[in-house]
């Protein structure tokens with residue numbers, strides 16, 4: 495069975511992706527940072543769909559932890575054929591650039607940019623036909639903030655997602671001849687826990703009025719697109735970024 499690693503799969507978009515992937519025939523590695531109970535609940539749903547599930551705690555900002563996770567996947571599930579770089583760190587609270595500290599910015603970049611690169615490297619080493627692999631797919635989870643910039647909110651996070659967009663284009667070209675497709679989804683406002691970290695209690699309600707569809711999206715609406723991009727049905731799609739933002 496094909497094996498997918500989803501980073502940040504205990505909650506939100508990652509959890510929905512893991513469940514939809516299982517329904518579409520994937521065995522799934524459910525990575526998480528600290529919420530083991532939620533990861534176990536996702537794993538139970540994957541198994542209920544008849545697929546194998548592996549739970550892997552690893553901070554995507556920690557290179558050694560990432561390498562360990564990929565080795566455990568090799569041993570327990572077999573060679574990975576899809577990676578979803580979904581885990582991300584927003585930083586805490588809303589902030590302006592004139593308040594930012596370098597260490598806090600680096601923490602955001604470390605998880606979102608370096609983490610995406612290191613996870614992709616480990617996946618490429620296993621998927622690439624140049625390394626004896628059979629090809630595969632990488633799907634990055636960017637954000638509409640890469641186009642909007644998130645002023646007065648979390649511009650460092652938005653900048654990290656701009657980097658994810660650039661990585662999607664560059665990596666797609668770099669590994670196309672290795673049998674690996676690389677794409678991204680760029681969600682707009684999606685109803686998940688992530689918004690609690692802004693410190694604006696009613697952020698979802700306030701932002702909805704700027705969205706042409708006048709509603710937030712669901713994690714499942716993003717997960718469906720991720721699983722499609724990872725699947726053979728998207729076999730000629732690479733270097734694409736799919737906006738999932740209700741027309742925003």
Ligand code: NAP
Nearest residue numbers: 502504505506507527528529553554581582637684686688
């Ligand atoms: P969420 O509901 O807050 O879930 C975040 C997930 O990532 C959790 O499973 C969390 O694990 C995990 N995680 C966080 N930091 C991690 C780290 N350093 N290492 C490993 N796992 C980590 O977030 P979400 O809204 O689903 O966001 C998922 C992705 O969508 C992110 O890339 C985000 O930037 C992007 N996005 C979201 C929105 C939106 O409106 N929700 C919009 C645009 C883009 P624990 O459960 O263990 O904490």
